[in-house]
Amino acid sequence: MLWMALMAVMLGDAQTARPEPLPYEETVRCAGLTQAASELEGGESAEGRALSDAALYWSLTAAQAGVSVGRTATMAEADQTRARIRAVRELTANDEAARANLQRCRARTPHLG
Numbered sequence: 001m002l003w004m005a006l007m008a009v010m011l012g013d014a015q016t017a018r019p020e021p022l023p024y025e026e027t028v029r030c031a032g033l034t035q036a037a038s039e040l041e042g043g044e045s046a047e048g049r050a051l052s053d054a055a056l057y058w059s060l061t062a063a064q065a066g067v068s069v070g071r072t073a074t075m076a077e078a079d080q081t082r083a084r085i086r087a088v089r090e091l092t093a094n095d096e097a098a099r100a101n102l103q104r105c106r107a108r109t110p111h112l113g
Contacts, residue, residue, distance in 0.1 A: 022108070027065045028076075030105035031058035032083025036091050037102055039084075054109040 022030070035058075038051035059080060066076030090098035 021061075021065065024062070024065045024069045024071070027058065027062045028079045028083045029087075029101065030108070031055070031062040031080045032085075032087040033091070033098065033102040033105055034058045034109070035080070035084045036087035039088065040091055050106075053112045054106055057109050057112060058105065 021027070034051060034055040038048065038055040041048040041051050043049060043052050062080055063073065063076050066073070066079065071079065087098060087102075091102070
């Protein structure tokens, strides 16, 4: 069910206006932040499940954006890994800018459920 909803969001409906995509670097940042937050929260709570959904969305979106800017799958995956490691450090240190960026990413995450 989640995969079907995610694919519908990713592919979009030709009649539905879609917001402009974020630049690749910002998309990777959202992927890293949501992945890190999901890891730190765990998947048992409603918040953890929501973060996991957001991480999945941003990870796939970043991979797709990477292709569009000429990154190989390996390069795009490495970009996300570096972004996740950075985000774990920032979120663990309660970095206010990272938390604000995470909230902006979450606000841009479509509802997948």
